[in-house]
Amino acid sequence: MNYGETTRKFSFDVANQWLVIWIIESRLDLLQQAYLNLDSLVKINRARLKNQVITQTDLMRTQLLLEQYNLQLINAKKDFRSEIQHLKFFLGTTDSIDVDIKAGIEIISIGNDLDSLYTLAASNRNDIQVAKSNIQVAESNIKLQRALIKPTPELGMIWNPQNNIPYLGFFGTVRLPITDRNQGEREKSKFLQQQAQLNLQATQLQLHTEIQSAFLSYQTEKENIKKYENILNQSQIVLDNVKYSYLRGGTTIIDFLDAQRSWFDTRQLYLNELLNYHQSYIRLLFVTGLINQM
Numbered sequence: 529m530n531y532g533e534t535t536r537k538f539s540f541d542v543a544n545q546w547l548v549i550w551i552i553e554s555r556l557d558l559l560q561q562a563y564l565n566l567d568s569l570v571k572i573n574r575a576r577l578k579n580q581v582i583t584q585t586d587l588m589r590t591q592l593l594l595e596q597y598n599l600q601l602i603n604a605k606k607d608f609r610s611e612i613q614h615l616k617f618f619l620g621t622t623d624s625i626d627v628d629i630k631a632g633i634e635i636i637s638i639g640n641d642l643d644s645l646y647t648l649a650a651s652n653r654n655d656i657q658v659a660k661s662n663i664q665v666a667e668s669n670i671k672l673q674r675a676l677i678k679p680t681p682e683l684g685m686i687w688n689p690q691n692n693i694p695y696l697g698f699f700g701t702v703r704l705p706i707t708d709r710n711q712g713e714r715e716k717s718k719f720l721q722q723q724a725q726l727n728l729q730a731t732q733l734q735l736h737t738e739i740q741s742a743f744l745s746y747q748t749e750k751e752n753i754k755k756y757e758n759i760l761n762q763s764q765i766v767l768d769n770v771k772y773s774y775l776r777g778g779t780t781i782i783d784f785l786d787a788q789r790s791w792f793d794t795r796q797l798y799l800n801e802l803l804n805y806h807q808s809y810i811r812l813l814f815v816t817g818l819i820n821q822m
Contacts (some may be wrong), residue, residue, distance in 0.1 A: 532654030532820065538618075540814040544807065545615045549627050552608045558799065559604055562792050563597040569784075570594055572775070586781040587702045593785055615661045637819065640747075644740050645816055652817030653735060659728040666721035738815040749805040756798045767791040 573587045598818040612625055619625075639647070650656050770787040773779045 530654055530658055531658075536654065536817060536820050539819045540810065542615070542618045543810045543813075543819065545618055546627070547803065547806050547810065548613060549608065551799055552604060552611060553627050554799055554802075555796070556601070556604045556608060558795050559597055562595065562788070563601060564813075566590065566594045566597060566788065567656045569771075573636065577747065580807070581777070588640070589781055589785060593788065618807070631664065638816065642740065642743060642784070645743060646736060648818070649730075649735055649739055650815040654729075655731055656735065659724070659731045662724040662798045663721065663728060664722045666717065735815070739812075741810065742812040742815045746805075746808040749801070749808045751803045752801055756794075756801060760795055760798060763791045763794040 554622070570590050573582055573590050576582045577584065577587050616622060619692060638648070692804070767787045767790070770779060770784050774781065774784040
């Protein structure tokens with residue numbers, strides 16, 4: 529495998545590993561938000577219990593959800609440390625690595641036309657270039673083997689002193705290609721050319737399949753991510769309204785905790801979709817060869 533292909537696959541692995549860490553840290557941030565929001569409510573409910581505004585059960589239900597968030601935080605931190613070590617291994621470093629989730633991930637436009645993506649990949653993918661280069665080598669070898677059919681004359685000079693008398697002579701030889709016409713090497717060179725051409729066709733077919741699959745996946749995830757904007761806003765409005773109503777005695781703790789879980793689950797699903805979206809984008813960069821230019 530040539531250096532370019534090794535670099536392309538290595539960049540793909542590193543990018544995906546970095547993305548996993550980015551998502552885990554985003555989940556940590558979400559869990560910390562949920563924990564702090566619920567922790568403040570637990571403190572409020574303790575005071576309300578003393579004033580006999582709520583029951584002990586209401587407080588226990590709030591504390592139970594808070595403890596669930598705390599356990600998820602512990603596991604997420606463990607996963608984050610583990611994945612950071614994997615990324616350090618990929619990069620061959622022992623230095624600390626910081627992933628800034630606030631900065632987001634830059635998406636570069638690479639067009640929406642499949643034909644242009646095929647052309648782009650054909651000029652960027654090293655495996656395509658290597659396959660084309662192998663054909664050129666095979667064609668050059670065919671020309672060489674054909675040239676070797678023609679006999680190469682040999683000329684020389686003989687210096688042979690005998691009985692103190694110098695003799696100088698010249699000779700010339702030429703091979704008569706009656707039985708040996710370099711047939712074996714010529715057939716071998718033709719076979720290598722056919723093999724190189726078939727390899728290029730197979731590589732091009734694989735390229736078309738990979739690009740079509742990656743492009744359709746990217747387009748699907750791109751549309752899915754847009755649908756979450758309205759859902760996220762609605763879940764936030766519902767939680768704010770239910771919390772306001774609960775603190776004023778207008779609804780029960782069950783309604784509030786249900787709204788809290790819905791808010792959290794919606795954002796968890798959004799992060800999962802965000803991961804799928806960016807993974808599909810990285811995959812598209814990989815199959816087009818653009819990942820080597822990032």
